[in-house]
Amino acid sequence: MDERDMLARRFEEQRPRLTAVAYRMLGSAVEAEDAVQEAWLRLARSDADVVENLAGWLTTVVGRVCLDMLRSRTSRREASLDEQPAEPARTAPAETPESQALLTDSIGLALLVVLQTLDPAERLAFVLHDMFAVPFEEIAPIVERTPAAARQLASRARRRVQGGTPQHPDVVRQRRIVDAFLSAARQGDFDALVSILDPDVIIRSDGRFVRQGAATVARGATVFGPMAAVGIPILVDGRVGVVASMHGREYRILLFRFAGDRVAEFEVVSDQNRINAMELSTLD
Template structure:
C-alpha cells in the first residue's frame, strides 16, 4: 500500500491542500496519513485510491477541528513549524483559485470536507458520510449548503493575489535576510508604525523611508522563521509566532506593487481584538 500511496501522492496532496488551504499543513497531513497507512492492515482494501483519499481526508478533518478548537489561542502552531516556499504556495493557490480558498476557509470542517471531496474529487456521499458520522442524505445536505455559500459569497478583493505575492516576497526576503530584495518591495516613502509593545518605549515607533524600514525588518529575521501569511478583514497580513502563540501582526498598505505602510501590532489587547477577524493562510 505504500507503493499505492506514492503513486497517488499528487492527488492526495491536492485533497489535503484544498481541505487545509496551506502547503505546510497539507504536507503535515500527508506525513500523518503515510504513517497510518504504513501501520494499517490493508489486505481487504479493494479500492486503494479511494481508501487512501478517505485516510487523508480523515486526518485533514481532525486538523480542521483542532484548528477550530484553538480559536481561543490565536493561531497556535508548533514552535518548529515548517514554512512552505512562498512561490510554491502561490502556485498551488492559483491552481485552486484564491477566491475559492478564501471562501472555503469560512466553512465548518464537515461542510468543507463534504464539498471538497464530492464537488472537487467526485467521492460518493456514501463514502464521505462515515468520515463525519452522518447519513449519506445528511452529508448531501452539508455539501449543498456549502455549495450555496461558495456561490453566494462576496468576491474577495481583486487586489488579493497581488497582496499575497508582494507580502509573500516581503516575508521570504525577511526570513532570508535579503536586504536588497526587501528594499525593492518598499515604496521610497514607506512608513512603519509600531505600537509600544514592540519595543519598551513610552511612545509608538514611527520609521520613515525604505532603507530605515528595511534595516529594521532585518532585525526580525529570526522571528520571521515562525511567521506565516494570514487574512485579516480580507487583507493579507503577516502573523509572527513565538512558542506557538501569536505575538506580532503586520498589516500592510500598498501603492501599486510597493508597500507604502506597515503597521506592527504587538499589544496583547489589540491582538485579542483582531483575533476574530484573522483567517487561515493560503
C-alpha cells in the same frame, strides 16, 4: 509477489494524492504523513478484496482521519497554524521549515492559511470537492450530512476562500500600494520605501509601538524585511494585508492602514489568537 506486497504497491501509487489531501486539510507535513499512514494501517486490517474503488476508499479514510484530527485540535483549544504536533509513535522524518515550505509552495501560502481558518467540515468539503473533484455523495457520509448539506459546506468555504465579492476599487488601490511596499522592502530600496510611507507612519508589533517616521521606519526595515521577502498579499477583514511563513509553520500577518496612496501605519501580528479571529481570504 504475494497479496500484501501487491496491496502495498497499490497503496504507494495512491500515496502522493492522499498526502496532498491530508496536507491541505492539516497544514502539516508530519501530520499529513501520520494520516496517510493510518489509512494504510486500516487498509491492511480490512478485506481489501471487497474494495471496488481503492482510490475512493482511501480518500474517504484519509478524510475521516483528518477530520478527527482537526476536531481534536478544536476540543483541545490548540492553535491549528503554529502548534507543534506530538511526536508520532512510528519513526517519521522531522518537519523542517524547508520541507514545509516545499509543500506550502505547492498549494500557495495564502490559500493554505485561509483553509486553516475554516470549520473542519467546511474545510473537508471544500478540499475534497473543489481541489480533488470528489462528488458530494461521497463527501456527505464523512461529514455526516446529506449531499445537499455537504454542498452548502463547500459553498460557504468557497465564499470565505475567495472573499465572496469582486474586488472593490479601494482594494485594488490598496493592493497596488502593498505590492510597491513589498517590492521596495525586498530590494532594500530606501528612497522607494520613504516615498510609499506617510511622513508620520507608525509601525507596531502585536500592538506595541516600535517606531515612527518614514525615514526611521525605512531604515529599520529589519523589523518587516524578513516578512517582505516571503510575504504574500491577502485580504484581512476586507483590507489588503500580507501573510508570511517565517519558520515552517509559524505564520505572521502584516496589517496596513492607508492615508491616500501611502502607508500610514502597519503592524506585525504574530499572536495566534488575533490571527484566528481575523476574516481571511485570498486575492487574485
